[in-house]
Amino acid sequence: MSTEVEKFRYDDDIVRKFVGATLLWGAVAMLVGVIIALQLALPAANLDLPYTTFGRLRPLHTNAAIFAFAGNAIFAAVYYSSQRLLKARMFNDKLSKAHFWGWQGIIVSAALTLPFGITQSREYAELEWPIDLAIAVVWVIFAINFFGTIAKRRERHIYVAIWFYIATIVTVAILHIFNNIWIPAGLTKSYSVYAGVQDAFMQWWYGHNAVAFFLTTPFLGLMYYYLPKAANRPVFSYRLSILHFWSLVFIYIWAGPHHLHYTALPEWASTLGMIFSVMLWMPSWGGMINGLLTLRGAWNKVARDPVLKFFVVGITFYGMSTFEGPLLSIKSVNSLSHYTDWTIAHVHSGALGWNGFMTFGLVYWLAPRIFQTKEIYSKKLAEVHFWLGTIGILFYIVAIYAAGVTQGLMWRAFDESGRLAYPNFVETVTEIIPMYWVRVVGGVMYLVGMLLAAYNVFMTWTKRPEKYDEPVIEAAPLGEDTGPEHAPEPELAKAGGMLPSAYKIAYFVEAKWHRIWERKVFKFTVMTTLAVITASLFEIIPTFLIKSNVPTIASVQPYKPLELYGRDIYIAEGCYNCHSQMIRPFRAETERYGEYSKPGEFVYDHPFQWGSRRIGPDLHRIGGKYSHMWHVRHMKNPREVVDLSIMPAYPHMFDDDIAYDVIQPRVDAMAMLGVPYGEAVNSAEDMARQQAEQIRQEILAEGGPDLKDKDIIALIAYLQRLGTDIFKTPPEGDGAQEPTAAVNH
Amino acid sequence: MGLSGIMGKAGLEIYAEAGLVIFLVVFAAVVWNTFRKGRKEELEEAGRIPLDDFVPVHERPGSQDDDEVTS
Numbered sequence: 001m002s003t004e005v006e007k008f009r010y011d012d013d014i015v016r017k018f019v020g021a022t023l024l025w026g027a028v029a030m031l032v033g034v035i036i037a038l039q040l041a042l043p044a045a046n047l048d049l050p051y052t053t054f055g056r057l058r059p060l061h062t063n064a065a066i067f068a069f070a071g072n073a074i075f076a077a078v079y080y081s082s083q084r085l086l087k088a089r090m091f092n093d094k095l096s097k098a099h100f101w102g103w104q105g106i107i108v109s110a111a112l113t114l115p116f117g118i119t120q121s122r123e124y125a126e127l128e129w130p131i132d133l134a135i136a137v138v139w140v141i142f143a144i145n146f147f148g149t150i151a152k153r154r155e156r157h158i159y160v161a162i163w164f165y166i167a168t169i170v171t172v173a174i175l176h177i178f179n180n181i182w183i184p185a186g187l188t189k190s191y192s193v194y195a196g197v198q199d200a201f202m203q204w205w206y207g208h209n210a211v212a213f214f215l216t217t218p219f220l221g222l223m224y225y226y227l228p229k230a231a232n233r234p235v236f237s238y239r240l241s242i243l244h245f246w247s248l249v250f251i252y253i254w255a256g257p258h259h260l261h262y263t264a265l266p267e268w269a270s271t272l273g274m275i276f277s278v279m280l281w282m283p284s285w286g287g288m289i290n291g292l293l294t295l296r297g298a299w300n301k302v303a304r305d306p307v308l309k310f311f312v313v314g315i316t317f318y319g320m321s322t323f324e325g326p327l328l329s330i331k332s333v334n335s336l337s338h339y340t341d342w343t344i345a346h347v348h349s350g351a352l353g354w355n356g357f358m359t360f361g362l363v364y365w366l367a368p369r370i371f372q373t374k375e376i377y378s379k380k381l382a383e384v385h386f387w388l389g390t391i392g393i394l395f396y397i398v399a400i401y402a403a404g405v406t407q408g409l410m411w412r413a414f415d416e417s418g419r420l421a422y423p424n425f426v427e428t429v430t431e432i433i434p435m436y437w438v439r440v441v442g443g444v445m446y447l448v449g450m451l452l453a454a455y456n457v458f459m460t461w462t463k464r465p466e467k468y469d470e471p472v473i474e475a476a477p478l479g480e481d482t483g484p485e486h487a488p489e490p491e492l493a494k495a496g497g498m499l500p501s502a503y504k505i506a507y508f509v510e511a512k513w514h515r516i517w518e519r520k521v522f523k524f525t526v527m528t529t530l531a532v533i534t535a536s537l538f539e540i541i542p543t544f545l546i547k548s549n550v551p552t553i554a555s556v557q558p559y560k561p562l563e564l565y566g567r568d569i570y571i572a573e574g575c576y577n578c579h580s581q582m583i584r585p586f587r588a589e590t591e592r593y594g595e596y597s598k599p600g601e602f603v604y605d606h607p608f609q610w611g612s613r614r615i616g617p618d619l620h621r622i623g624g625k626y627s628h629m630w631h632v633r634h635m636k637n638p639r640e641v642v643d644l645s646i647m648p649a650y651p652h653m654f655d656d657d658i659a660y661d662v663i664q665p666r667v668d669a670m671a672m673l674g675v676p677y678g679e680a681v682n683s684a685e686d687m688a689r690q691q692a693e694q695i696r697q698e699i700l701a702e703g704g705p706d707l708k709d710k711d712i713i714a715l716i717a718y719l720q721r722l723g724t725d726i727f728k729t730p731p732e733g734d735g736a737q738e739p740t741a742a743v744n745h
Numbered sequence: 746m747g748l749s750g751i752m753g754k755a756g757l758e759i760y761a762e763a764g765l766v767i768f769l770v771v772f773a774a775v776v777w778n779t780f781r782k783g784r785k786e787e788l789e790e791a792g793r794i795p796l797d798d799f800v801p802v803h804e805r806p807g808s809q810d811d812d813e814v815t816s
Contacts, residue, residue, distance in 0.1 A: 085794060159794045228795045238792030239779045246775045250768055279768070531771075538763075 006154065006477050009470045010083045012370045014096040018076035019363055019370065020461075021104060023454040025068030026359070028111075030447040032061040037443045039648070040615065041436035043639075046648035051115040053648040054615075055574025059126045060114045065351060066124060066214065068107045073359040074218040075103070075142070078165050080366060081225040082149055085159045087475040091148025095141050102138035106131060117572030118188045122203050122607055124210050125179055129190040132180045139176065143169050150521045154475040158521060160241045163528075164221030166521070167249050170529050171213040174536070179206035185669035186662060189568070193673055196602025197550050200260055200610055201269070205536065208256035215350065217248065219358050223291050223315065230307045230365050236293035240286055247283035249528055251276050253535040258329035261338065262584040263597070263610060269539055270331070277329030284322030291315040306382035310361030313390060317353025321346065336412070339580055339614040341432070342404030345397045352393045352446060360385065360453055367460045372468055377459035381452050388449035395442025403432035403439075412588040420591050425617040430644050553600035554730035558675045559721060561663050561684035562691040566718030568666065569711055570609070573650065580611035581620040581722065594621035594723070601726055604675050616647055623724035628695060629702040631716045653712040660709075663688045691717055 039045040039054045046053050079096065083089060090096050109131045113119070119126040127135070146169060150162070179202055182190035194202050228235050235241055257265060257273030292315055295302060302308040324346050328337050337343060364382050368375050376382060410428040413421035422428050559567060570576075583589050585596040597620050602608055626634075633640050636654060638647040667684035671677045680687055692713045699707060699716075707713055779788070 081795075155794065157791045157794065159791065161795070225795050228792075232796070234789075234792040234796060238788045239784075241792075242779045242788070243775060247772060250771060276768075 004477060005474045007472050007474050008089050009472060011090050011093055011096060012080070012468070012470075014090065014093075014100060015076050015080045015366065016370050017100050018072045018079060019366055019457065021100070022069060022072040022076055022359065022363065023450075023457055025064055025072060025107060026450050027447070027454055029061060029064035029069045030443070030450050032057055032064060034440065034443045034447050036061055037436065037440045040646055041433055041440055043646045043648060048649050048651055050117070050650075050652040053573065053650070055577045055648070056115050056117055056572075058577045059119060059123075059574060060111065062124060063110050063114065063126065064107070066210070067110070070215060070219075070351075070355045070359065071103065073355075073362060074168070074214075074222070075099070076366065077222040077226065077362055078146070078218065080370070081161055081222070082146065082165065085155065085162055085225065086149055086153035087155045087473070088149050088153045091145045091152065095145040095148075099138060099142045099145060102134065102141060106134050106138060109134070113188070117574075119572060119574065120180075120182070120190065120192065120607060121571040121574070121576055121609065122179065122192070123207050123576075123612060125176075125203070125206055128188055129180070129182055129184050130187065132176070132182075135176060136173075139169075139173055143173065147521070147525075154477055156478055158524065159225070160235075160238065160245060161221040161225040163245050163524070164217045164224070166525055167245070167528050167532075168213050168218045168221070170525060171209065171217075171253075171532050174529070174532060175206045175209050175213065178536075179203065183669045183672050185666045189662070189666065191666075191669050191673060192607040194606070194608075195673070196605045196608050197265060197599045198544055199606065199608040200263065200602075201257065201265060201540070203608070204259040205253075205256040205540065208259055209253055211350075212248070212252040212255075215355050216252070219318075219355060220244070220248075220287060222358060222362060223287075223311070226362055226365055227291055227294050227311050227315075230305070230311060230361070231295050231298045231301065233294065233298060236290050236296065240290045244283050244287040244290060246531075247286075248280075249531050250535065251279050251283065253532050254539065255280060255329065257539065258334065259612070260610075261329075261331050261334045262586070263582050265599075272539065274329050274331060278326045280322065281326050284325075285319060288315055288319035288322070291318075306379060306386050307361050307365045309383075309386050310357045310364065313386075314354050314357030314361060317349055317357065317393075321350035321354055324349070335584070335586065336408045337404060338584075339612070340404035340408040340411075341400045341435075341613075342408065344613065345400035345404055348400070349393065349397045352389075352396065356446070357389065360389070363453060363457060367457045371461050371464040373460050373463045377456050377463065381456045385449040385452045385456070388445050388452070392442045392445030392449060395445065396439050397442075399435040399438035399442065403435035406435075407432055411592070412586070414588070420588065423592065425592070426642055426644050429615070429646060433646075550599040550603065552603065553598065553726060555728045556601055556603060556725040557731070558604045558670070558677055558680075559718070560687060560691055561667050561680050562658075562688040562714050562717045563721045564666060564670065564718075565658065565663050565688060566714035566716070567609075569653070569715045570718055571607075575619075576609050576611040578611075578613065578615035578647070579617065579619045580614050581608075581618065582610040583618055583620050589618070593618045595726065597723075598726065601723070604670075606670060606673055606675070616645075619719070619722060621723040623720050623722040627702055628699045628716050628720070629704045631719060632699060632704050632707070632712060635712055635715070650712075653715060654707065654710055656711045658688070658692060658709050658711055658714050660685050660688060688714075 035045065035052075036054050036057050039057075050056070079090065106127075110127055113128060113131070114126060118128050120128060125132075146165065150158070181193045183193060184190045192199050192202075224235055224241055254276035255273050257269045258277045259273075261270050261274070292312065295308070295312065298308075302312055327333055328343070328346060364376055367373075407428045410422045410431060415421045558564075581597070583593045583596045590596055601620075602610075630641060634642070634647075635650045637649050638645040664684040667677055667680050671681050677684075692709060695713050695717055696706065696708050699705070699713075778784070
């Protein structure tokens with residue numbers, strides 16, 4: 001074995017950059033969060049501007065919080081810890097810089113497109129196709145840099161934090177690619193190749209696992225490195241951390257369908273998702289306990305160290321969230337919680353408590369080290385931040401839990417005569433407005449804490465030395481691996497020799513294969529990838545291939561060109577952020593909204609618009625329910641027709657003209673996806689103009705204003721079509737679709 | 746019969762059970778490997794890697810002990 005020692009330096013400049021970006025984007029994400037929280041309590045805060053409505057800003061908030069705040073924190077944590085755990089400088093400094101600037105460019109692109117209604121409408125994957133491509137490129141750069149660093153490492157054993165980082169890099173790549181397969185219909189518009197049930201399934205396979213592999217596994221990697229560092233003691237049980245890793249990787253990916261209980265998703269997929277969600281309890285709590293017990297004998301430090309305070313509360317929130325997640329996946333609980341603020345409270349206990357507090361602990365621990373100041377600028381400010389943040393979270397989640405349960409119970413309540421106790425949806429909204437105000441208070445407290453952190457780190461930065469010291473590190477290069485795979489024979493064989501077949505059995509039984517994975521990064525990565533892909537395919541292939549999952553309904557026809565354009569307005573305005581299009585098969589829902597939704601009704605929905613929250617009522621059967629004029633007045637000023645409504649007004653729809661020239665390319669793109677558009681492939685614009693004129697005349701006949709060629713006409717065309725096909729007579733002859741199948745779910 | 750027809754007759758109601766069994770087998774294998782008596786020392790040593798990641802040739806000015814750097 002070589003005794004040569006190599007000298008090298010760590011690249012902390014890239015860590016400093018990512019820490020700065022974390023704080024900057026964190027402040028933006030939380031500020032937008034406070035604004036949209038205020039809009040729900042005070043609709044006037046929508047400002048009647050197209051760029052500031054809740055539907056457009058909410059995706060900006062979620063994307064900024066997940067990919068800008070948490071994303072930059074992850075990268076800061078990975079770049080700092082990986083170099084030290086692998087005893088190697090990052091593979092290539094230029095790749096590090098390309099990663100940093102590329103990621104910031106993506107964030108800026110998101111901020112410049114989402115408020116303009118440029119969106120795919122797929123939750124947490126809203127960004128349009130050119131940005132998707134940029135994300136793929138930057139992620140590959142990150143992966144090359146990361147795996148290149150592993151390849152030149154000087155530490156044989158790959159520490160468990162690195163395992164979590166590997167799982168993150170591999171899985172996020174898979175999720176991003178397969179969830180973002182689209183046909184472009186212009187530079188800022190695309191249609192998902194998936195439709196309806198399949199699209200919903202893919203979206204929540206992605207959405208759930210984005211939480212798993214972007215907001216959980218990298219933060220667990222972070223926990224397994226930075227918590228021992230901050231506590232100055234090894235993790236309580238390294239062996240438990242191994243179990244934690246493999247169980248999460250294997251189980252998490254299966255659990256996505258729990259987001260779609262009682263929808264048009266097949267029953268078997270829903271049940272599978274529930275079972276695996278409940279199984280997640282074990283590894284998640286194993287990890288939480290492992291984290292907290294790492295502090296055994298060091299709890300006295302927690303009292304005086306804000307870094308450990310943030311970590312302890314963060315890990316505790318991890319435990320709470322991962323207890324609650326499986327609970328919410330149980331169908332009977334989910335029937336109450338789904339579409340309510342209960343889910344929002346759950347998400348924020350995880351995001352603010354787990355991701356936010358782990359990030360703050362990380363930043364406070366890193367700041368004096370990367371800026372070489374020995375101490376953070378103000379420990380007292382960090383303490384104030386901790387308490388502001390903690391109380392802010394409690395204000396937020398307690399209020400929103402109460403709001404969720406209240407609204408869920410009101411939706412399903414019947415009076416003595418068997419009728420809905422609260423038939424007017426807005427009654428269930430006004431009831432929870434006080435809780436929305438409490439959320440604003442909690443959110444402001446959390447935001448102030450965030451700003452204190454940014455100030456504290458900025459002031460720490462101002463105390464930096466004139467020139468950063470770059471200590472020289474020395475470590476021996478890896479010599480020839482004399483690990484388990486090179487052992488002449490397994491331990492069982494040593495006892496007295498054995499036949500070749502017995503040798504192989506012993507090799508397996510003694511699990512030397514796993515020890516090899518732990519040292520051979522390529523094999524390890526392949527196994528992790530296999531675990532993720534296998535679980536995904538078990539669910540995805542049947543969902544896509546089994547015809548009976550989505551029975552065809554002959555009367556369901558493609559949207560007319562103007563309706564398609566109107567649907568795109570619905571998507572651009574982010575209506576799915578507040579309205580579902582999925583009536584579950586419960587009496588309380590069919591009484592309120594009408595016939596429950598069938599899988600076959602969504603076969604032309606590229607992308608699906610089922611939504612995940614009902615801040616307003618479900619819209620699947622809105623078609624024909626109200627007159628055109630009702631919609632005109634409602635969109636101009638919702639409170640004119642629904643007193644106490646909290647919906648924003650959309651005056652710009654009465655000013656903006658229908659862009660007829662984009663309709664044909666969009667119809668063509670849909671036709672490429674297999675939507676049977678027939679004659680519309682050649683005459684979409686003419687057909688759209690005819691339908692627009694017809695609706696214009698109908699509005700005039702109802703005593704309304706002349707809205708010739710305005711966007712509102714197209715939106716009305718779409719809304720009036722929604723959910724009506726199932727009640728129509730199927731077309732005859734060539735116009736008929738596939739043979740009619742049973743429509744019962 | 747097409748692929749979708751074959752998949753339709755594949756008896757998918759057992760998927761949840763099959764998934765559960767696969768998980769249990771892999772989980773049992775990982776537990777076995779991780780908690781075998783012979784691996785305790787090796788893995789405890791691996792758990793200390795984060796605490797052994799800073800070996801400077803020259804000490805940082807004013808920072809003899811990395812753990813003295815506190816927040």
